[in-house]
Amino acid sequence: MALHQGEEFRGIVVSRKNYRERDMLVKILTDRFGFKTFFVRGVAKRGFSMGAAILPYAYGTYLGSISDEGLSFITNPKEVEQFKQLSQDIELNAYAAYILGLAEQAFMGQYNPSWYLNVYQALSLIDQGFDPAVITNIMEVQFLACFGVMPNLRTCVICQQAAGSFDYSESYGGLLCEKHWYLDPHRLHLDQRTIYFLRLFSAVDLSKINSIELEAKTKVNLRKTLDEIYRQQVGVYVKAKRFLDQMAKWHL
Structure with a gap:
């Protein structure tokens, strides 16, 4: 040692x-x-x-x-x-704890030093007042690669088409364009706004975010989608996630 x-x-x-x-x-x-x-x-x-x-x-x-x-x-x-706000606000604290807990699970394999800056940027944005749910979603999407789940969120996995209507297929590991929806009757049947943000979150640079606002319905759909992907394809448990789920019920 x-x-x-x-x-x-x-x-x-x-x-x-x-x-x-x-x-x-x-x-x-x-x-x-x-x-x-x-x-x-x-x-x-x-x-x-x-x-x-x-x-x-x-x-x-x-x-x-x-x-x-x-x-x-x-x-x-x-x-x-x-990070003073993270320390003092119980809800922000829960989001930060979840991101850090997810990071610990993700880095159990091979650690990439570049991820430290990503985590720091996420916590800094939440501390500055950016929507913690949205920042957390971005981290969840970008962490997928660390878990060995690398869905294609840029083009159709079948024909590589980059424009048009898409849906997410767990079976095919990414997006299917409308022409190929018939291949997976169990695709997630997502609305196009949710698809748009999944694609955006997979490529966004946290250090370049100046503002970001999503409608409540879109945030709910993103939460459900990422929960499904993590449950079916990642399978990790982070203790703070349970508290986040409870908080979501408080705001209903």
Whole structure:
């Protein structure tokens, strides 16, 4: 088990829990090493200097030692801030927890450092007041490739036609144009507005979003569609999703 000392990395604090009487285990999504659990000693001691840097939804630059398999260690936090709205708003907190939980499941295979920026951008947009449900949908669509589910959302999977009316086929792994709907009677029978946003979300760059607003009906349809795709083709469970589903019922 190798321990890489003196490493500098950017990170987002995901969660933390008490360990023994005075210590804590802190889970951080890092830009270079993926999800790592850090052992932080002496949290309960008077004068502990790292308190703000290990709060959930803190983010910034850290120095530490990274273990390939076991616990890692934080030596010194640098330039650490916090997503304040995510920390204070229970609904935003739930969306952030779901995105991070989904990311942890998605990165269990092979971690790609470019995904850290995607997750950071998503949490930042939610913290700034962008619709958390829409940002979450974008992440869900883009995470599909990490789970080995790479639906063709650009063209018809049969004839590669890029314009016209489409529907989503789980059997064929992507879009079917209207000419080929007959091939899958069990296609999802989606309205074209939902299809439009699925296609858009698969290619959108989060760092370039200035505003985004969807009608309530479209948001409901996207939620149902992505739930179906994740249930049938991905099959992962993230604890925060249950709370999001409960919140959706509150707003009915």
